[in-house]
Amino acid sequence: MYQEEILEHYRHPHHHGKLEHATKIQAEHNPLCGDKLTFYLEIKNNVVVDVSFEGEGCAISQAAASMLTDEIIGKPITEIQQLQKEHVLNMLGIELGPTRLKCALLSLQGITRALNS
């Protein structure tokens, strides 16, 4: 499960930090592991032009956030809203039990909620 790619994202997450010009901010909490992630999105003309996330978490949730933020930059909101959980799991390339699934899906949940808010 802890393949090099996931560990690499965990050690050096992409788009980690605060976004100055965010137009949407969404905090997500996984009560199970205590992880708290905050997502910052800058949206222009219905396109996500920039995104970042802040907060600590396990390798799975950090890698998922890092990969997903990579993925959605430059995409129209409507396209991002279509993303399903299978997409995130494919992206991570691992199988997860029900407990760890929550870690993997925390960022999709945060980003979707931010877009719908």
Place this chain on the structure above:
Amino acid sequence: MIDSHSIRKNIPALANGVAYLDSASTTLKPQTVIDAMNAYYQEFPANVHRGVYHMSERATAAYEHAREQVQHFVNARFPEEIIFTSGTTESLNMAARMCAQSMRKGDSVLLTYFEHHSNIVPWQLIAQEKGVELLYLPVTENGEIDVEAFDRIIKPNTKILAVTHISNASGIVSPLSQLVAKARAHGMRVIVDGAQSAPHMPIDVQALDVDFFACSAHKMLGPTGVGLLYIRKELHDSIEPVVGGGSMIREVSLHSSTWADAPAKFEAGTPNIAGVIGFGAAVSYLHSFGMDAVNAYITQLSKKLYTTLESLPYIHILGSSSHEHQHGIASFIMDGVHPHDVATILDQEHLAVRAGHHCAQPLMKLWGVPATTRASLYIYNTTEDIERLKYALEKVYSIFHRN
């Protein structure tokens, strides 16, 4: 004497080779306990205290026999002081409700930072309803309950001390006799959460001088969904039941009822009969070793656990710095690795540990961590389990620090 190797042969779930280090969450079950419950379901699955036919009388006898086994286990004076519940959570909720009956707005209850959520949230519910106040004993620099702060923290109207005997998140043993002596000196009632202590050490509710004592069968080799609430007999008449229904009444009319005597008064409805019988079998199994032997074995194995973890420079045990009053549980963090990742990799190595906040979020906040990894011991654990833990933790660290 505890012979963990022969105990292991009696635990079917260990056959798959897991190093089970999550007994503080729930213990594995010996075949003896499973057999006792199966016998009820297969041979005499009737209700208790109702039928006059043979099967029901057999069920009633087995149920009441378990009450006596548990009574002796905690050294209560009378069997009717033992109330069967669904577990510590229900027991603590009931004890809180019972104590709240005589509390008024402005009264307070004294808790500690080490409480499980099940000894905090019931009091918050009562606080909302009745306007009683929650006070907390702080933690010393050494990480233990600050007994000296007792007199400073309490108020003239502090009526209750509700305290855990052993903290499930840290393994720290509370200075119970000192706390109870202080509570008594102020005329306070005492509720003790024994979920972690009853499995590990001899319990004598008379010597402890407590009014209420709660524990769960499933943390001491018994089944889930059953536990006990010890209620000191002197309180039985002044306490109203907190759950009403069948079995607990003497006479019911349309607008009022009278109560049966304890224990029935406090046990409404059809109980978890198989569970209670399994609980009896579990305490009788523990009794065959003696709780002094259980205590000695876990104390010795705990030392090994603490020294082994401390031999790894990137592991930090939370709680007391000396481990002198720490028992059976190690909550720790690993540098640079989230507790959930630790637990997941340990699982791949066939080790079961818990990761999370352990239903003790206020304590996690005090420690400044979102979660910890927790390894906990019971009588079927061996030094080999601890060696396997060490080996697996080294592996976790190397996976995360390869570059």
